[in-house]
Amino acid sequence: MSKPKGVYDNAATGDTSFRRTWDRDEYAHKAAERQAQEAKERKERYEAKVAGKKYLPKLDANINVKEFDDSKMVEARRDRIRLDENLNKVQIVPFGSTGGRRGKGAGYYCEACDLNFTNSLEYVEHLNSKQHLQATGQTDIVERATLEMVRERLQWLKQRKRDQNRAEQFDLAKRLAERRNIEEEERIERKERKRVKKEEKRREKLKANTNSVNLDDTQDRDATTMARMMGFEGFGSTKQR
Amino acid sequence: MSRTIAPDAKAMLDTRGLYDGPTIHSMNPLLLMEKIIRERIIDSMYWKEQAWGLNAATLLDRAVDLQYIGGQYANQKPTAFICLVLKMLQLNPEREILLEYLQDEDFKYLRALAAFYIRLAWPAAEVYKTLEPLMADYRKLRLRTQAGFKLTFVDEFIDDLLTKERVCDIALPRMPTRAQLEDMDELEPRESLVSDVEEDSDEEVGEEGEVGED
Numbered sequence: 169m170s171k172p173k174g175v176y177d178n179a180a181t182g183d184t185s186f187r188r189t190w191d192r193d194e195y196a197h198k199a200a201e202r203q204a205q206e207a208k209e210r211k212e213r214y215e216a217k218v219a220g221k222k223y224l225p226k227l228d229a230n231i232n233v234k235e236f237d238d239s240k241m242v243e244a245r246r247d248r249i250r251l252d253e254n255l256n257k258v259q260i261v262p263f264g265s266t267g268g269r270r271g272k273g274a275g276y277y278c279e280a281c282d283l284n285f286t287n288s289l290e291y292v293e294h295l296n297s298k299q300h301l302q303a304t305g306q307t308d309i310v311e312r313a314t315l316e317m318v319r320e321r322l323q324w325l326k327q328r329k330r331d332q333n334r335a336e337q338f339d340l341a342k343r344l345a346e347r348r349n350i351e352e353e354e355r356i357e358r359k360e361r362k363r364v365k366k367e368e369k370r371r372e373k374l375k376a377n378t379n380s381v382n383l384d385d386t387q388d389r390d391a392t393t394m395a396r397m398m399g400f401e402g403f404g405s406t407k408q409r
Numbered sequence: 410m411s412r413t414i415a416p417d418a419k420a421m422l423d424t425r426g427l428y429d430g431p432t433i434h435s436m437n438p439l440l441l442m443e444k445i446i447r448e449r450i451i452d453s454m455y456w457k458e459q460a461w462g463l464n465a466a467t468l469l470d471r472a473v474d475l476q477y478i479g480g481q482y483a484n485q486k487p488t489a490f491i492c493l494v495l496k497m498l499q500l501n502p503e504r505e506i507l508l509e510y511l512q513d514e515d516f517k518y519l520r521a522l523a524a525f526y527i528r529l530a531w532p533a534a535e536v537y538k539t540l541e542p543l544m545a546d547y548r549k550l551r552l553r554t555q556a557g558f559k560l561t562f563v564d565e566f567i568d569d570l571l572t573k574e575r576v577c578d579i580a581l582p583r584m585p586t587r588a589q590l591e592d593m594d595e596l597e598p599r600e601s602l603v604s605d606v607e608e609d610s611d612e613e614v615g616e617e618g619e620v621g622e623d
């Protein structure tokens with residue numbers, strides 16, 4: 169039995185989609201994964217039943233919606249059906265392939281039913297049809313939600329929102345802090361450059377004015393300039409890196 | 410009530426005049442929406458793709474993604490909001506479930522959706538009693554119309570639901586005014602803080618004219 173998820177795997181692929189190119193190894197790998205997951209769920213459902221409880225899929229803020237799979241009944245689509253894949257692409261249309269025809273062609277192809285659709289609406293209608301549901305081991309019966317199911321879902325969505333907000337805020341705070349650091353560094357560098365330039369100017373002026381200045385004085389000034397350039401001076405006024 | 414539901418509205422509409430499911434205001438709930446817009450919804454991509462197979466729990470996934478309220482936009486395309494209203498008419502959620510939607514503080518469009526449904530489906534006195542407390546919710550809502558986006562607020566939207574005949578391109582079921590219901594002893598006069606504020610601002614609005622009116 170394939171899961172409802174299978175429904176979404178049928179969207180027509182690239183512009184050479186009429187060529188059957190699927191990778192058998194990957195297909196086998198996916199099938200094995202799916203079987204393992206189904207077995208796990210069957211076990212959980214069985215255990216719940218033995219315990220006289222209703223099986224509920226694990227609610228965990230870290231899992232994504234895809235992992236909600238509580239029954240073989242039809243569920244809401246978990247992903248958007250990928251309908252825009254072939255949009256704006258020039259496609260080679262094999263001879264004789266039009267909407268709802270057998271075999272792969274341009275547009276949307278349903279692997280399970282081996283049918284091809286030229287427009288997205290027809291394709292989605294097909295995915296909703298009894299014929300397709302039957303072919304993919306699904307029914308068109310939806311379980312009515314109880315108040316508990318609604319509460320649980322809502323709590324999960326609220327938690328997801330909180331997590332997303334927190335992640336965004338953290339991200340924003342991090343980026344702002346990084347930005348601030350960069351700006352601060354740039355500011356200090358600018359200040360230093362200015363100071364050094366000023367100092368040089370002053371020194372040149374001094375040199376020009378007093379050619380006969382004593383040696384110690386010049387050395388002193390040089391030392392001060394050096395110290396400033398190295399950042400030894402002014403620790404109190406500028407932030408440490 | 411049945412444990413299962415249909416994935417779409419087909420069975421509920423294809424009754425050949427012999428509808429025997431649950432009713433709202435003694436009629437097939439889906440008929441609360443006029444035929445023309447109902448058909449546009451049912452033909453829409455959103456309905457077929459996103460609203461198909463929902464129940465009252467999975468509907469939340471869609472409701473929390475809503476970005477705006479509204480009826481039809483652009484070239485008479487139904488909004489996701491109005492599609493979900495029709496979905497709710499099909500699902501006919503229990504009272505407690507609707508209150509769960511309505512009372513949630515995190516998702517304002519879920520609240521707007523529940524409020525709209527309650528206005529469509531519940532008896533008049535219940536509508537006033539349940540929706541009036543939301544007049545204290547001043548959060549912004551985006552409203553999408555044929556003419557583009559507009560800014561509105563939860564309290565303004567609730568006020569529209571209680572006083573206007575059409576909201577979001579849907580004709581609302583006729584409802585007595587609050588004063589009429591008070592006269593019939595179906596409603597106690599309001600005594601909340603909100604009601605005081607309301608009465609004060611009512612006088613002012615009278616001078617300015619109906620600003621929000623189309």
Ligand SMILES: [Zn+2]
Binds near residue numbers: 279280283300
């Ligand atoms: Zn199919």
